[in-house]
Amino acid sequence: MTDLLEIRNLKIGATSYPPGEPPREVTLVHGLSLTLAKGRVMGLIGESGAGKSTIGLAAMAYGRGGAQITGGEVLLNGIDILQSGPAGLRALRGKRVTYVAQSAAAAFNPSRRLMHQVIETTLAAGVPLAEAEARAVALFRKLGLPNPETIGRRYPHQVSGGQLQRVMTAMALCPGPELVVFDEPTTALDVTTQIDVLAAIKEAIRDTGVAALYITHDLAVVAQVADEIMVLRNGRMVECGETSQIIHSPREAYTSDLVSVRQKDHPAKPPGTTALLSIRGVTARYPGVPVDVLKGITLDLAPGQTLAVVGESGSGKSTLARAITGLLPPSQGEIFFDGRALPPKLAGRSPDDLRELQMIYQMADTAMNPRQTVGTIIGRPLQFYFGLRGAEKRKRILELLEEIELGAGFADRYPAELSGGQKQRVCIARALAAKPRLILCDEVTSALDPLVADGILKLLLDLQREEGVAYLFITHDLATVRAIADQIAVMYRGKVVRSGPKAEVLAPPFDDYTDLLLSSAPEMRQGWLEEVIAHRKMAAGGN
Amino acid sequence: MNAGSLLGLVAQRIALGLVLLLAASALIFAGTQILPGDVAQSILGQSATPQALANLRAELGLDQPALTRYFSWLAGALQGDLGNALSNGQDIATSMSHRLGNTLFLAGTAAIIAVPLALILGLVSVRYQGRWPDKVISGVTLATVSVPEFMLGYIAMFLLAVQFQVFPSVSTIYDGMSLGEQLQAIALPALVMVLVVLGHMMRMTRAAILNVMQSAYIETAELxxxxxxxxxxxxxxxxxxAPIVNVVMLNLAYLVVGVVVVEVVFVYPGMGQYLVDHVSKRDVPVVQACGLVFAAVYIGMNMIADIVALLANPRLRHPK
Structure with missing residues (x-):
């Protein structure tokens, strides 16, 4: 067996521009080596900042956003591509090594037809137009795209996200490359869409015999497609081995953490007898759009409990939160808080209504003023709701920082100096500062790495135990639901299709949508993907 | 979104342009009304008798209320009748159409050179971003934008008409000249106008493309x-x-309405010269007519820019 790709002692650096400090050199990848044989698939896994994408792009001798390859060799079929020069790299990129990006929606040129973009490099390699198009259509068919003959005439905005990701895979395979770099190709997709795209990609890899680097932060996903897995952390290799070895008998503690992180199950509290929040037949639509985004939602949440609202994008989860907070007044139905009806509009609510109902967002980055210190951010609600000032306010800020496990030292820092998880903790502290009885959490862990997300969930559970605060927890991720929910509501196209205590909602018999949703969540074992696909084909054939 | 929505949006822009033009006509009319002095007075001079003034006012319809006069002026303008010049009694539409033709000829010549040149220079600037071709292009175009156009005119005249005598310094054109002779005659004002608008268009092209170069699909293309x-x-x-067309149209409009000074410097018989002549004679109807035509050109160009920007959007051109 000959090695297709061999990376030797790769070093990658970049210049970092921290706010208020002089620029400094940082190292992204510290002397990494790997080998990949022809036709094999290696999964690169790690948290953000691990250097996964940086290494993947180095296989194309490309540095993203100022990243520079500062040392080492990248051998493709024994030849160091780092020494190729511009013309050599042009001959390599998009022809012998191709790339599938995380967000196909952004990676396609919006003003050109799909076919044109798919066959662009194939044509440049001298293949006649008719043959290139025939190749593309064959790939569209193999990847299970609808109307393979004509879909190429469409523009990127005319096909769905999952379809676009498959077209991008076709674009990568069309020139007949030796190596494809898949960079989180299914991360941006809904879980029910992800499974089909994943199966299509796996089949295409197997049928074409191409080698691949498969980059993802989701170990369960990579376990389905990779022959071997390399675990990365902070630009260094943690361990590398066959897929079965990594997921069944990891050698390193960090790998075991990654394997077990998604499998937490929080024991549900018994259903409450009183309701803190009661939503009764709420229907809502956005101004100017003649479609109901919420259709007759009825839900209850007991004090001190967690209601997880789960569903895919577009199901109306976040709109429900907007209706509860008064940002989007419902067209029908009522929302009761602690037994009294909440005024539908934000402007009609009393300061106490506002105080008792706080919100935490997915993007902690954009939810904080970058020019205010953490102390100012947390201190604002203390002053606004309780009129605290001076030493009293400072004391409470420090208490809150202790509660979110950050410590007093953070009070004078700016958001830009914090990591993603720390930022989200500050947002939690800001919500807690108001002493709320209900916090709406909108995908608060979705932008975080699994281990960091795990820490946030644990913090939220601790705070609930101490403060008795209730959560309405919006998420698309079932592992998160298991880890935090007492009650679950499954939403689909603006309706609640299933709700109740966690144990009941997650136990059969299921309705069709919940079954689809639950069975689509990747499991940490090899062969899961094939089982699910085979099961679904059988079920479809049986009808 | 259906196919009708693009047509609808285009129709909306056109309607908006017409409303804007109507508003501009009202503003122009109102503006000339609040000017001090009186047309009859300025025709007859300081020594006119009150009776003669009253007679002339009645003859010109100046004794009617302003609103009535506005609507009759507007109705006339819609039918192509812009009234008669006070100074020489000629029909404004007739004498202006000739001038407007000359101005459009000059502006068109300048545009045919300037627009492609600006696009190419913009592309080259991006291609060699931060390297010497980019710096030279930026520096030169910035310099030509910064120098006032009459100054550019005199420099061009001094170098190309006086020192080297390549082109005539006075751009007189008249009926019966061949196209080549006409182009020869307007070479200097056209050159100056190219230099005036080139920098703005080129810099916007460069900025708009550099902005797009940050997109993920550009990385895809690189990979x-x-x-x-x-x-x-x-x-x-x-x-x-879309952003490029916007700035191109703004500059094309400027070529028509903003080159008064250049026309005067080269004694070119265009709209600018015509306007300046009649402003000095306090010939209000001519000033109004010129204002209306300039407003129409400006609004029309911007309307075209809006429509092109709509058509350039694939989401509108190819709805789901």
Missing amino acids: KGLRRFTIISRHALPNAI
Whole structure:
């Protein structure tokens, strides 16, 4: 067996521009080596900042956003591509090594037809137009795209996200490359869409015999497609081995953490007898759009409990939160808080209504003023709701920082100096500062790495135990639901299709949508993907 | 979204342009009304008798209320009748159409050179971003934008008409000249106008393309191993059309309405010269007519820019 790709002692650096400090050199990848044989698939896994994408792009001798390859060799079929020069790299990129990006929606040129973009490099390699198009259509068919003959005439905005990701895979395979770099190709997709795209990609890899680097932060996903897995952390290799070895008998503690992180199950509290929040037949639509985004939602949440609202994008989860907070007044139905009806509009609510109902967002980055210190951010609600000032306010800020496990030292820092998880903790502290009885959490862990997300969930559970605060927890991720929910509501196209205590909602018999949703969540074992696909084909054939 | 929505949006822009033009006509009319002095007075001079003034006012319809006069002026303008000049009694529409033709000829010549040149220079600037071609192009165009156009006119005249005598310094054109002779005659004002608008268009092209160059699909194109110039012209330019067209149209409008000074410097018989002559004679109807035509050109160009920007959007052109 000959090695297709061999990376030797790769070093990658970049210049970092921290706010208020002089620029400094940082190292992204510290002397990494790997080998990949022809036709094999290696999964690169790690948290953000691990250097996964940086290494993947180095296989194309490309540095993203100022990243520079500062040392080492990248051998493709024994030849160091780092020494190729511009013309050599042009001959390599998009022809012998191709790339599938995380967000196909952004990676396609919006003003050109799909076919044109798919066959662009194939044509440049001298293949006649008719043959290139025939190749593309064959790939569209193999990847299970609808109307393979004509879909190429469409523009990127005319096909769905999952379809676009498959077209991008076709674009990568069309020139007949030796190596494809898949960079989180299914991360941006809904879980029910992800499974089909994943199966299509796996089949295409197997049928074409191409080698691949498969980059993802989701170990369960990579376990389905990779022959071997390399675990990365902070630009260094943690361990590398066959897929079965990594997921069944990891050698390193960090790998075991990654394997077990998604499998937490929080024991549900018994259903409450009183309701803190009661939503009764709420229907809502956005101004100017003649479609109901919420259709007759009825839900209850007991004090001190967690209601997880789960569903895919577009199901109306976040709109429900907007209706509860008064940002989007419902067209029908009522929302009761602690037994009294909440005024539908934000402007009609009393300061106490506002105080008792706080919100935490997915993007902690954009939810904080970058020019205010953490102390100012947390201190604002203390002053606004309780009129605290001076030493009293400072004391409470420090208490809150202790509660979110950050410590007093953070009070004078700016958001830009914090990591993603720390930022989200500050947002939690800001919500807690108001002493709320209900916090709406909108995908608060979705932008975080699994281990960091795990820490946030644990913090939220601790705070609930101490403060008795209730959560309405919006998420698309079932592992998160298991880890935090007492009650679950499954939403689909603006309706609640299933709700109740966690144990009941997650136990059969299921309705069709919940079954689809639950069975689509990747499991940490090899062969899961094939089982699910085979099961679904059988079920479809049986009808 | 259906196919009708693009047509609807275009129709909306056209309607908006017409409303804007109506508003502009009202403003122009109102503006000339609040000018001090009186047309009859300025025709007859300080020594006119009150009776003669009253007679002339009645003859010119100046004794009617302003609103009545506005609507009769507007109705006339819609039918192509812009009234008669006070100073020489000639029909404004007739004498202006000739001048307007000359101005459009000069502006068109300048545009045919300036627009492609600005696009090409913009593309080249992006291709060699931060390197010497970019710096030279930026520096030169910035300099020509910064120098006032009459100054550019005199410099061009001094160098090309006086020192080297390549082109005439006075751009007189008249019926019966061949196209070549006409082009020869307007070479200097056209050159000056190209220099005046080139910098703005080129810099906007450069900025708009550089903005698009940050997009993820440009990285895709780079990872396809395409040549940098192919990436810029095929993947970046089509997505930068809207802002570029906007600034191009603004500059084309400027070529028509903003070149009064250049026309005067080269004694070119265009709209600018015509306007300046009649302003000095306090010939209000001519000033109004010129204002209306300039407003129409400005609004029309911007309307075209809006429509092109709508058409350039693939989401509107090819609805789901």
